[in-house]
Amino acid sequence: MQVIRLPALSHNYIFLLWDNIRSIAAVIDPAVAQPVLAKLHELNAELVAIFNTHHHSDHVGGNHELIREFPNLIVYAGAEDKGRIPGQKVFLHEGDRVTFGSSTGEVLFVPGHTRAHIAYYFPEMTTDEGGELFCGDTLFAGGCGRLFEGTPAQMVDSLSKIRALPDNTRVWCAHEYTLKNLQFALSVDGDNEVLKNRYTEVRSSRNMGEATVPSMLGIEKSTNPFLRWDIPALQIAAKSSDKQSLTPRAYHIQTFARLRGMRDQF
Ligand code: ZN
Ligand code: FE
Numbered sequence: 001m002q003v004i005r006l007p008a009l010s011h012n013y014i015f016l017l018w019d020n021i022r023s024i025a026a027v028i029d030p031a032v033a034q035p036v037l038a039k040l041h042e043l044n045a046e047l048v049a050i051f052n053t054h055h056h057s058d059h060v061g062g063n064h065e066l067i068r069e070f071p072n073l074i075v076y077a078g079a080e081d082k083g084r085i086p087g088q089k090v091f092l093h094e095g096d097r098v099t100f101g102s103s104t105g106e107v108l109f110v111p112g113h114t115r116a117h118i119a120y121y122f123p124e125m126t127t128d129e130g131g132e133l134f135c136g137d138t139l140f141a142g143g144c145g146r147l148f149e150g151t152p153a154q155m156v157d158s159l160s161k162i163r164a165l166p167d168n169t170r171v172w173c174a175h176e177y178t179l180k181n182l183q184f185a186l187s188v189d190g191d192n193e194v195l196k197n198r199y200t201e202v203r204s205s206r207n208m209g210e211a212t213v214p215s216m217l218g219i220e221k222s223t224n225p226f227l228r229w230d231i232p233a234l235q236i237a238a239k240s241s242d243k244q245s246l247t248p249r250a251y252h253i254q255t256f257a258r259l260r261g262m263r264d265q266f
Helices: 034-043 063-069 152-163 178-188 193-207 217-223 232-237 248-265
Strands: 002-008 012-019 024-028 046-051 074-078 088-092 097-100 103-109 118-122 132-136 170-173
Touching (some): 024 034, 034 063, 046 097, 103 152, 170 217
Parallel strands (some): 074 088
Antiparallel strands (some): 097 103, 103 118
């Protein structure tokens, strides 16, 4: 089983799961159909599933055309997205399981970017250590998705679920926003040596035209400001000043909300 990253539109990534023994594939968030069809042709694989994370057009734009080419494929998405996902057949909730070939993935309900967003976590899908997380626009490398339909409290809960996964989880997020995200991260967490080193690495990768996705969850935990609402440096940068009067949870949510607001203006 392999994950194949396909660039699409200006900065999207589509991910193909490929089972070369069974000659089948599944796709996460096909923004468009064409690069998926081209790769399936090259692999001589049949597409058996679409796994959508949320309803935005840069994540479901290829659904119709792929269904036309592979009428038996099954479209999976969140139950709360009913009516917004072209061709949806399976309506998923937190804790549900999905299978592809011999792999089983677990569904995380992660509202915030949208009210229905889900993520798919496949523990140890490949032979290496670590699992694969397909998190759409919830967590990005160095950042997180904008809050279009959800609240800061929901997003903190969603990102907390992701933060609880093992450090060696690969984070397959749907956009190449890493460099800009880390520029913002440095503006609020500039004394973080791990972050400074990461920024230098990402800048040279991007200069060479290389993708920065997947990233590892461990480095996200130590450098991504949107997983660090409980770190004093970020709380100070967020000017989240009501520590005395708020519960710890409310204070964390306030810190996250202010950081997200600052990133919106960055
Ligand atoms: Zn989106
Ligand atoms: Fe998106």
